[in-house]
Amino acid sequence: MLGVAGMDIEDKAAVACSNGCESTACTHCTQRALAAKQHLFTHGDEQRYIYYVHSGCLRLYKTLGNGRRQVIGFSFAGDFIGFGIGPEFPYNAQSIGRSEVRCLPRGTFHKLALEIPRFAFRLYEATTLELAAAHDLALTIGQRNSTAAVASFLLWLSRRNERRGVAPTTISLPMPRTDIADYLGLTGETVSRTFTRLKVGGLIRVTRKRLVQLTDMPALLELAEGMGGEREAFGYADGLRRIPH
Amino acid sequence: MLGVAGMDIEDKAAVACSNGCESTACTHCTQRALAAKQHLFTHGDEQRYIYYVHSGCLRLYKTLGNGRRQVIGFSFAGDFIGFGIGPEFPYNAQSIGRSEVRCLPRGTFHKLALEIPRFAFRLYEATTLELAAAHDLALTIGQRNSTAAVASFLLWLSRRNERRGVAPTTISLPMPRTDIADYLGLTGETVSRTFTRLKVGGLIRVTRKRLVQLTDMPALLELAEGMGGEREAFGYADGLRRIPH
DNA sequence: CGACAAGTTGATACCGTTCAACCTGCGTGG
DNA sequence: CCACGCAGGTTGAACGGTATCAACTTGTCG
Incomplete structure (x- = not known):
């Protein structure tokens, strides 16, 4: 075993990166500072880089044709953004406050993955954890x-x-x-x-x-877990009294 | 490039599997037939296998403490079920009608991934596509x-x-x-x-x-896209007349 | 300090839920 | 082969949680 069970998704990714960055990826990486509300990329942009959040916090979101917005995640310092293989980003990434990111060229990143099995496997692990998070989100929103x-x-x-x-x-x-x-x-x-x-x-x-x-x-x-107020303490399903008008 | 852009997630996974199965994985694989409503596994079960749906259709779902259920996906013939690295399945998989699955031992699968970079990379690709699907689901449910x-x-x-x-x-x-x-x-x-x-x-x-x-x-x-009835044809946001009582 | 974004609170409307009754059609067994 | 049974599906009526629109308050940053 790899002994990474129980680690954070960002920790895993960081390990994955440290493996690779030491060799090549990070020698090519550039920095980028983002102002509040500035986009790192938007839906449809060409996927050139994988980003590493150095400081700050970004929101990842998708939108509907009618303008409604679904935030699909938040990226904090230490997180990676932009895993995926399509030619374009399928969502938007926008800085919430000010933030700094490192840009890792996608090509280098993927070449590395194809050369170092353990690196590719860690990418797989990291994505797998993001997937679990996305499923939890669906459970939350839906139920x-x-x-x-x-x-x-x-x-x-x-x-x-x-x-x-x-x-x-x-x-x-x-x-x-x-x-x-x-x-x-x-x-x-x-x-x-x-x-x-x-x-x-x-x-x-x-x-x-x-x-x-x-x-x-x-x-x-x-x-x-939706168990609030089993006895419906205040007559409401969640057991919390509504604020009177 | 690998020339897999535009392929279906299940196609990609199938390619990934065919690469690996030819060598070892599928020599160890067993079959399993499921009756209608029978569970392939439930939340918390030890992740021993990765499954390949040979025929039929399964629902993947999570539940809340209060019994509410969120279906997070459907697995059709040709799909894989059970990617992930945790010790336990974080959701349930239940056959809808009758179905048949192949069980690929997880250990073999992952050993292969660590030996064959391209195999691990395909695992990464496949998971990445599932992730995109999960994000789309969140958008649908939420907005x-x-x-x-x-x-x-x-x-x-x-x-x-x-x-x-x-x-x-x-x-x-x-x-x-x-x-x-x-x-x-x-x-x-x-x-x-x-x-x-x-x-x-x-x-x-x-x-x-x-x-x-x-x-x-x-x-x-x-x-x-929520654009139904821009002109609110019937006085409703989605442009479809409600069925009168 | 002053302006504007962010957050709170209020009043009302409505979409989707809930509970219930009723169809429908498929598989099963007589 | 048909009739029965029951899960799956439809329709109905009423309720309620959340959205919406609006006014007001707070607090943060230049």
Whole structure:
């Protein structure tokens, strides 16, 4: 075995890269600084590079002809963006705040993969983990109500913290509410209302708009599974009282 | 280049397999016949094999603690099931009707990948395409209304036919309405109503319950992008008249 | 400090869900 | 071969969660 089980997707990819970069890829790599809201690439752009996020955070999203937007992921520092084999990117990548990325020429990257089996295998592993994440997202969007969706989103960030040795109860949100909304298939308003319901329910504390404390993990875990209010505590399926008008 | 651009994901995987199977994998492979509704594996089962669907159709799905189900994909004859590196399957695979699968020992499969770079690379390619499909699903569930979702589902099957040289306007549905519903994040009732609306709108013809003719492709394409009824033909966003009570 | 983006809260509408009754058609067994 | 049975599918009526549109507040950055 490779002894990488339990590692983060970005960790795996980083290992994969370090293998390759040492030889060739990173000798050719360029840097790029992105301003807030600037696109790294858009849907249909030629796939020339695979990107490595050095700092900042980007949103990956797709759009419908009518303008509706689905965020399919967030890329944090240490993540790779742009795995895939098609000639064009099938989604958009946009910097949320300011960020810096490294650009690894795709050709070099793939040549390496064809030369070093372990490298290709790690690419496979990394993609496989992204796939699992995408399936989880589908489960969230399709089957969780707004409360369960927001709860599972917060828990996802919590687990991410945990794996990096950061306090799992202190969640910093680099993205605006509308991104969370478009990620979860909701609207900004609904996300906002859900935050305040979790807040008044005592499950979270919102220190600042982009900084959340998880104060009742077990309850959040239950909510995320749609088990909130088994006894329908307040007459609502998720056991949280609606804010009175 | 490898000259596989534009190939189907299952075609790619088949090539990948044929490369490997010829040497070792398939000499160890066993067959398995599944009855209707029988599970190939369930969430949490140890990942011992990678499966190749020889005949029939399976649904892949995940569930929430409260019992709600999200279908994350359908596996048709020629597809592989079970790519991934974790110790356990993160979803369930259940036969829809009767089906037959071949079981390829995971160890052999992965050893091969580490020996033959091109094989590992093809695994990477195949997973990459599955990932793109999962992102499309998220877009559908999160942003398309019931009409757009059903339209894009039919068009997906249509494109699939096209790539296999089958008439793209004749869609056979191996799965029940409830599977389509749980795939699109809807209910069986809503899918059923949407079918009849498309029917009375003249966009499809339902020959038998599981056999659909696409009679107005351009309109379906517009609907799938949420552009249906730009002029709101019937006063509804999707341009299709609701069935009066 | 001042302007504008981001976030919150409110009122209302509506799409999809839910629960229920009723068809339909396919496979099975008498 | 037909009739039965039942899963699958359709249709109906009402409810409700989330979207939508709008006003207002907050806070962040230049």
